[in-house]
Amino acid sequence: MSVAAPAFEADAPADGGTPLIALDGVDKLYPSGESVVHALDDVSLTIMPGEYVAIMGQSGSGKSTLMNILGCLDRPTRGTYRVLGRDVASLTPDALAALRSRTFGFVFQRYNLLPAISAEENVEIPAIYAGRPKAERRERAQALLARLGLGERAGHKPSQLSGGQQQRVSIARALMNEAPVILADEPTGALDSHSGEMMLALLGELHAEGRTVILITHDKEVAAHAERVVRIQDGRIVADERQKAPAPRASTFGAEHLDLKAHNPFFSDLTEAVKMAWRSMAANAFRTALTLLGVVIGVAAVIAMMAIGEGSKQDILGRIASMGTNLLIVRPGAPGVRTTGANASLQAEDAAAIAEEIGNVVAVSPERYTTATLRVGNIDYATMVQGAGPGYTAARDWAMQSGAMFTQADYDAYAPVMVIGTTVAKVLFPGQNPVGRYVLVRNVPFQVLGVLAPRGANAFGSDQDDIALMPLSTGFIRVFGRRYLNSITIAVEDTARIDETQAEITSLLRRRHRADDFQIRNTSSMLDMATASADTLTTLLASVAAISLIVGGIGVMNIMLVSVTERTREIGIRMATGARRSNIMLQFNTEALVVCGVGGLVGVALGIGVTWGLEYLGATVAYAAGPALLAFGCAVLTGLVFGYLPARKAAGLDPVVALASE
Known part of the structure; x- marks a missing residue:
């Protein structure tokens, strides 16, 4: 049962002033x-305001619990606690934080200073x-430390100060606001006794100076x-x-100390x-590096x-485009049936x-091909020999490197002439100009009229320059034998009408053949298909990489x-000093954002x-700012998403429990 001393009532001022602190039937x-x-x-x-009160009791008597309730670090289970007439039970956690910030300054037995920052920064x-503002708080922190005899120790960390000096830093922190x-x-x-005195x-x-001092001892x-x-005793x-x-002294407590609105700007x-x-991050450099590693690998x-993926896509599309995107290629065999030629x-x-x-046709080139061995002197080389019409280079949009393409006159005269690719030219005529020279094909001499401009590999990886062209008419007589075609290449003038032109050719060939024994490929459609396939591949690669970034984010959350x-105790200290x-x-x-942001930049x-x-090693890649910005943005978003749960856990800690953590 509590004892109310007679002096208790006598402490109230004669004018009936409001008590600074009033507890009524409080249980914990x-x-x-x-x-x-x-x-x-x-x-x-x-x-009452301005009193100097010692709350004395042995260990376990409840005095520290009482102090935690008085300082709004804890709430009573039952009963009423008022500060200057305001019921603390009605305040939100953030309002309690504001009340602690403006009203109470804590001086702890264990000092409760943050070890990683200086004395001045602890006070701030x-x-x-x-x-x-930064300048104002720095000036006040320096003034308080100077007043307490620690002006020259302001830049020292707590571990570099004695116990008495650390306690004075905690007092300066209590006076900061x-x-x-x-x-x-x-x-x-x-x-020690001297520092205690x-x-x-x-x-x-x-x-x-007018402050209310509540001393727990x-x-x-x-207590004296x-x-x-x-x-x-016993609670x-x-x-x-x-x-x-x-x-007699004037109290420093005023109504402004009960202004619990938030005044701290977000950007500050x-x-x-x-x-x-x-x-x-600097205090735990090795752990930070391990945390960054997952994000770095993910972003990279x-x-x-x-x-x-984008480089491969551009390479494939470039090769298809090199064939021409305005082409219709007619091949023998029913649609959907693979032919052997x-x-x-x-x-x-x-x-x-x-x-x-x-109509709408620029050039038509009938084509037949086979593999044959070409000979020049003592050099033999097996390559693809292709019979074509004079319109082949126009249909394929293939320029000449040197010499000229065979003409319609050559075609009509069954002339033994040839145009070769750069690969064939390098093998058969190393370091020489092939134009005007002769090549034996099945013991028949063919004069080289020109060399095609180099094109490299096609969409299927084949070397387009490994080719020898001759008039189809000559080929039928000298090389191929039977007079049928492997394909017809048609260059369309207006690509917007390419589907219409394809339908017309289909109708024409059906009338001629009276059967669907042919198939037509539209290179424009091939390009669209290849684009879709390449996009799918790029998305797949990006998805695999994104998974590694998510794994890195989970690592950030765990850390x-x-x-x-x-840092539970640090959180308690921050809450005790007014952190909402x-x-x-x-x-x-x-x-979490800084970790992921740094990891993103490094990545x-x-x-x-x-x-x-x-x-450098020969892979085809495509540089673009988009993927880099996307990856960095994802890293930052990862920090925001995966940092939320730990942040919420930290914010939800009870101040008194956090302070008691070791």
């Missing part, structure tokens, strides 16, 4: 197996979450410095005694979050695979009929979840490097 229960532990049991307490933390209430939890517990003297100075000598001592207040008459928060993210794979259904007269009767667990849930969310999401560089290397 913790489940313990099947039972419940009463950390606080029916606690009622009133503290509450001002960051209060939205104060000019908090009117100082909550000191065993502030001398980890200090200095700490108590400093608290006395702060009280003399188990030591009677420490307060004006009022509240004793707690209940057992005594409330006035040790000294309160000295983001800047600080990025800065903290870099520090976090996306860029390299899309470059390979031994089908005699296609005749030279069909080509002549097409040239005479079908960030581990980071949340490892949105601040914590932004902090951890930003860290882009690596992907471009790999692509360049593949090109």
